[in-house]
Amino acid sequence: MTNLGLPQPYLLFLGDTTCVPDAKTAFGLRDWARERCIGEYALPASTVTTGLPLLTPAQARAKGARSLVIGVAPVGGVIAAAWVPALVEALEVGLDLVSGMHTKLEDVPQLSSAAARLGRRLINIRQPPTNLPVGTGRKRSGKRLLTVGTDCALGKKYTALTLTREFKKRGVDADFRATGQTGILIAGGGLPIDSVVVDFVAGAAETLSPDAAPNHWDVVEGQGSVFHPSYSGVSLGLLHGTQPDVIVMCHEVGREWVLDLEDYPTPSVPEAIELTLTLARRTNRQVRCAGLSLNTSMLDEAQARTILAEYSGQLHLPVADPLRGGPELDRLVEACLSGCPT
């Protein structure tokens, strides 16, 4: 949770990706740490762009970049062989490497030897601290909000960042608690929950949001979904360990199937809220769902406002798209804080 002292500003590396959701680290940094991003660099096969200036490592270095951040995260979190020449090139021109992949940078022989030869740093932000405790379920002081979801990669981090910003605007003492590589890069600290040994995952979540002042809020970045056949263990350990007072469900309009998996429909929003609350009550009997964060990035403004109102009418809960703001977001924020004196 300490500041990681990452070398900034960053050059964002997109690899050879053709899948926008896989590049969520790059987009997250563009949106929430724009002032610390010099540009992007991609292999010719990539079809994705953040819209930042396209720069070679040498050009980025000349403009002041101090590290290349791997901004893509394919399933499994492995450093692709096709990326290695570009990563070595970055080291050659004077950039350190920052990675949120499961594979450690130094486990790629070309990278470890180039870094050693050039005196560059290889920084793996997905390595959790050692000696994490087993969860205890003990009730902690302070308040906690966890963003949860119907699937991966549909807005849990953006929702948590937005809610933290809005809480602070209203004078509420709040901290964003990062649980994934992008959040950690943005916040400069956190805990990569999906890289923890599963016996310690609830304990890691407990460590991430420790005892605090009664009116302090930890706004914890959720991961995955308890409905996700690959990652439900991450989501449930995080849910039980966080012991949230409030959950905010996150969904994307039109996301009818789980990302990258055949044959798995996303749950309906009411079904997702009900099961998540049932599970969450195990460690906090007072937990409530404040509302829905709906990713409407596929829609135009008028369509988006209409569908937010439709969902809100059906759920009898505030429904907002954090990236669009507006009165819907105000209502969601107020519902999160409702009954809780600031």
Add this chain to the structure above:
Amino acid sequence: MTNLGLPQPYLLFLGDTTCVPDAKTAFGLRDWARERCIGEYALPASTVTTGLPLLTPAQARAKGARSLVIGVAPVGGVIAAAWVPALVEALEVGLDLVSGMHTKLEDVPQLSSAAARLGRRLINIRQPPTNLPVGTGRKRSGKRLLTVGTDCALGKKYTALTLTREFKKRGVDADFRATGQTGILIAGGGLPIDSVVVDFVAGAAETLSPDAAPNHWDVVEGQGSVFHPSYSGVSLGLLHGTQPDVIVMCHEVGREWVLDLEDYPTPSVPEAIELTLTLARRTNRQVRCAGLSLNTSMLDEAQARTILAEYSGQLHLPVADPLRGGPELDRLVEACLSGCPT
């Protein structure tokens, strides 16, 4: 999943434990691999015994023991400093060390130096294979049974071992799939599911029970409980990855509170069955609960038969204590296999 080639027979080490459930590895080996256990060794502070002959490492070595197995597993899985002199003593007299703890044996300097000096092996069965895949949720061929529970340490392994034995007696092609250190020591293979990085826990469960012949059964040893505030992530990842056709709920008479945790009641058996089935349907819509395995070890025979009948009447399901056998067990086994041609 390969045979681990463990040096046998074993001397079972009980450390300084005063808690019978913590010694479940030693009791499991006594009960399911008796012919491979020479005796037990305990520090003076220990109040627990398996009933096997109490032997020093030197005496055990003289009787043919080839390794000392750490037979206790306190919360967190750490090798206690108080055990180290006894473990070094075992190495000195010619025994290898086998451990299912989270701490690696070689991470204890006195053990790594003694083993190196004496040419002894340090075997850590709780180290999962590297390069486990992320779960896919893909439907696999063959049949799977998973033992699940209201808590830890109340009979999931014994139930799976007993059901495997009973399936085989009835001519059913079945394999016991071990997920914990004791099961792995008994079976000579398996996968220590609680030591896997949480992102890969469902994938590990998928790897453990691969595609098989249509009438083949994998009987998978469950871990923890989806209600356990510390370990629910293990349990849900294992449940989703196993995609069981049948679950058998496991409970202990009188276990009203979660082991080692204050303030957490165990769920009722119907509540546990309902929530576990709700979660399990995500990866196998046909999953059903065949019945309840009830640990009645605290009761005498007459009391036990009475309470088995009471639970069965309330649940409208077969209820058996695997260690007592009898017609109740036959009914539970038949319910597991019901509708499934052998």
